[in-house]
Amino acid sequence: MTDKKSDDYRMGDGEKDPFMGMPPPPPRSASPPLSLHKIDNSPGLSIVAYCMASISMTVTNKYVVSGTYWNLNFFYLAIQAIVCILTIMACKQIGIISNLKPFDNDKAKKWFPISVLLVGMIYTGAKALQFLSVPVYTIFKNLTIIVIAYGEVLWFGGSVTPLTLLSFGFMVFSSIIAAWADIQSALSGHFEADTSTAISTLNSGYAWMGMNVFCTASYxxxxxxxxxxxxxxxxxxMFYNNLLTIPVLIVCSLLTEDWSSDNLARNFPEETRNRIFIGMIYSGLAAIFISYCSAWCIRVTSSTTYSMVGALNKLPIAVSGLVFFNAPVTFGSVSAIFIGFVAGIVYAWAKIRQSASSAAKSILPTTQPTMSASAASARDAIKG
Incomplete structure (x- = not known):
């Protein structure tokens, strides 16, 4: 590498003829109107890509696990992890991923408990999505934020502002309305099953959702x-998470799930078998898409914009459940979606204000702050 300072010195050291004209500028290379550089630095495209990846992931998961006889969740999650690992390794081989460190046994042992928590999170999430509609699942997922926030207060010394508490209130309120609307729809016969079966299905979904909230927060x-x-x-x-969950998921599938030919035929009906397999493979790819699009969105916009996009994205995910899976559209369900949407926006705004306040406090003061006698004594003791 040449030294920039020495280059500048040689250009002005008097050896160049001062009467020589400036060299003509190099010809401009013709570039296509929409180059890869423009795409890679487009805030709008990054936001759309992130939203589409997360929506498609939720819809695909719901499609795969919503079969009448579906009971192979561990197998499905193992396929997701395998596809994810194979894709990461392929991207590393062709140079798309360059900062992936080699596998380390010691790190794997330390990370394994986290992977076990991940298995609990994704399994309970899949079970909850199997019994609940996409809008209700999305709304109840907000409750995880509350548990994580208070976990951070207890373990990491975090804080909860009044505006954050307001958002939590909206989240709880929207969840109550969603549950009430679902129960009313079951009692009114909006579900295909009879009333008692529909209520039992909802209760199972709420139980799995409750476990998912705590598993997600723990993870x-x-x-x-x-x-x-x-x-x-x-x-x-992502690499260690998926790699270490594969043996756990396979063992759990072999021990707890029915691998008889009859059960496989029920889980993969001939008329939808190919679509289910495509959905399972895509779900593994979608995990990588979401991770990449999240990093892309933060890079070309800001963490603030990303937070707001995540909050606003709750609405299209919930609406997608109404569109693709014929979930009951009632005043209660629509109200729950709207209140949950508002709760996400309020929470994102609260975090933005909290981050701005923390940044302001971290700025070096321009005046010497007033110090108490005890603090002054402690300072003098340290100096001495």
Missing amino acids: VLGMRKVIKKMNFKDWDT
């Missing part, structure tokens, strides 16, 4: 605690 809080010690980057986290 997120545990990962936050361990990830700082491991010094993992995004691709490292």
